[in-house]
Amino acid sequence: xxxxxxxxxxxxxxxRTEPYISKNLPCLLVVTRCVCFNQSFEDLKSIMQSKNLTxxxxxxxxxxxxxxxKMCVPYVQKMIETGKTMxxxxxxxxxxxxxxxT
Ligand code: FES
Numbered sequence: 669x670x671x672x673x674x675x676x677x678x679x680x681x682x683x684r685t686e687p688y689i690s691k692n693l694p695c696l697l698v699v700t701r702c703v704c705f706n707q708s709f710e711d712l713k714s715i716m717q718s719k720n721l722t723x724x725x726x727x728x729x730x731x732x733x734x735x736x737x738k739m740c741v742p743y744v745q746k747m748i749e750t751g752k753t754m755x756x757x758x759x760x761x762x763x764x765x766x767x768x769x770t
Pocket of ligand 1: 701705734736737
C-alpha cells in the first residue's frame with residue numbers, strides 16, 4: 669500500500685510505505701509523494717537518475733505531477749536539491765489554527 673505518510677525514522681529510505689505516526693514524535697507525518705498524481709518521490713528520483721535529468725523543469729517534461737493542488741512542488745524541489753525522498757509534513761498556519769480550535 670502506498671501513502672503520502674511514512675515513518676520519520678526512514679527519511680531517504682524506500683523500505684516503508686504504510687501510514688505511520690511516531691511514538692516519540694506524536695502526529696509527525698512524512699510526505700513521500702505527489703498524492704494528486706500518485707507519483708512517489710522515490711519514483712521521480714529514479715526517473716531523474718535513469719534519464720540524467722537535473723532540473724525540476726526537465727522532470728516536468730517527463731512525468732505528470734504537481735499540476736493540481738501543487739502542495740508537492742516544494743517537496744520535489746527539495747528532493748532535487750538534497751536527494752531525499754521523505755520530508756516532514758509542515759502544516760500551514762490555517763491548519764494549525766484549525767487544529768488548536770478542536
Ligand atoms: S500533491 Fe502534487 S499536485 Fe497535489
